[in-house]
Amino acid sequence: MKTFATRILAGLLCALALPSAVLAQAAYPSRPIELVVPYPAGGGTDVLGRAFAQAATKHLPQNLIVINKPGASGAIGWADVINSKPEGYKVALLATDLMTQPNMGLTKITYEDFIPIARLNYDPAAITVRADAPWNTVEEFLAAAKKGDFSVGNGGNGSTWHLAAAAVEDKTGVKFNHIPFSGAAPAALALLGGHIEAITVSAAEVYAYTSTGKLKTLAVMSEQRIKGFEKVPTLKERNIDISIGTWRGLAVARGTSPEVVATLRAATAKIAKEQGLRDALDLQNMGYAYADGDAFGAVMAKDHVFYKSLISKLGLKNQ
Numbered sequence: 001m002k003t004f005a006t007r008i009l010a011g012l013l014c015a016l017a018l019p020s021a022v023l024a025q026a027a028y029p030s031r032p033i034e035l036v037v038p039y040p041a042g043g044g045t046d047v048l049g050r051a052f053a054q055a056a057t058k059h060l061p062q063n064l065i066v067i068n069k070p071g072a073s074g075a076i077g078w079a080d081v082i083n084s085k086p087e088g089y090k091v092a093l094l095a096t097d098l099m100t101q102p103n104m105g106l107t108k109i110t111y112e113d114f115i116p117i118a119r120l121n122y123d124p125a126a127i128t129v130r131a132d133a134p135w136n137t138v139e140e141f142l143a144a145a146k147k148g149d150f151s152v153g154n155g156g157n158g159s160t161w162h163l164a165a166a167a168v169e170d171k172t173g174v175k176f177n178h179i180p181f182s183g184a185a186p187a188a189l190a191l192l193g194g195h196i197e198a199i200t201v202s203a204a205e206v207y208a209y210t211s212t213g214k215l216k217t218l219a220v221m222s223e224q225r226i227k228g229f230e231k232v233p234t235l236k237e238r239n240i241d242i243s244i245g246t247w248r249g250l251a252v253a254r255g256t257s258p259e260v261v262a263t264l265r266a267a268t269a270k271i272a273k274e275q276g277l278r279d280a281l282d283l284q285n286m287g288y289a290y291a292d293g294d295a296f297g298a299v300m301a302k303d304h305v306f307y308k309s310l311i312s313k314l315g316l317k318n319q
């Protein structure tokens with residue numbers, strides 16, 4: 001009996017001696033999780049983040065709190081995540097800008113600073129103008145741009161939408177004045193206000209305005225026509241070989257424990273199936289494109305190489 005009691009006591013003492021970090025990790029998540037959206041409210045990434053946070057209430061014991069930290073085409077928000085303790089209490093919403101910015105020499109942050117949780121979405125870029133603009137086809141727009149001084153808005157220097165406009169320049173010979181904004185939403189507002197001639201953000205991010213007749217999309221940069229824009233041709237249909245867009249997905253800082261990563265991946269797989277999330281994406285005509293952590297990691301590695309080559313070809317890397 002004395003030996004048994006001694007073992008019990010020793011076990012209790014060992015448990016009490018465990019580092020607090022280990023005990024806290026075992027209870028993950030024991031407090032709300034910040035979902036860092038590195039763009040302004042109202043854009044596609046923000047819409048996705050808030051829909052995901054709402055759907056997550058059924059599958060996580062703690063709330064996901066959306067925190068918008070816009071600036072530098074996403075780099076400010078991503079830096080906040082990788083500079084925090086890797087405990088899983090800051091989850092980043094990544095976008096393809098993470099592939100373009102380091103390759104342009106605009107940030108040292110790369111996809112390798114993160115552990116992928118899952119990809120949730122993919123949307124192609126598009127050329128969108130005001131509804132009262134005199135151009136009704138992409139050919140008319142490009143012909144006018146070659147003669148004029150056209151300002152085209154994007155989601156920030158080094159953003160995917162910047163690269164989309166630059167790719168159009170490369171393929172057609174037109175030259176734009178590239179106007180950076182802190183995200184797609186402010187770029188769209190500038191277009192509505194008549195301050196710029198066009199934007200090259202995703203079709204999904206202007207759907208609220210195109211569906212109400214305030215803006216019109218002249219072409220999408222995808223392999224085939226997309227839902228909600230069935231009457232809008234692809235650039236490839238117009239013999240302009242460009243297919244470019246953005247994905248969005250979740251990740252945590254490198255160094256986060258495998259147990260926390262596994263918890264988030266398992267929960268995300270269930271959240272991604274929630275009808276509420278799918279409905280929110282459909283409402284904005286955003287493309288659903290789930291990929292688990294390993295598959296998402298492979299996408300990032302492939303896209304990093306693709307954008308490195310494209311940026312080099314276009315001569316856009318900062319010296």
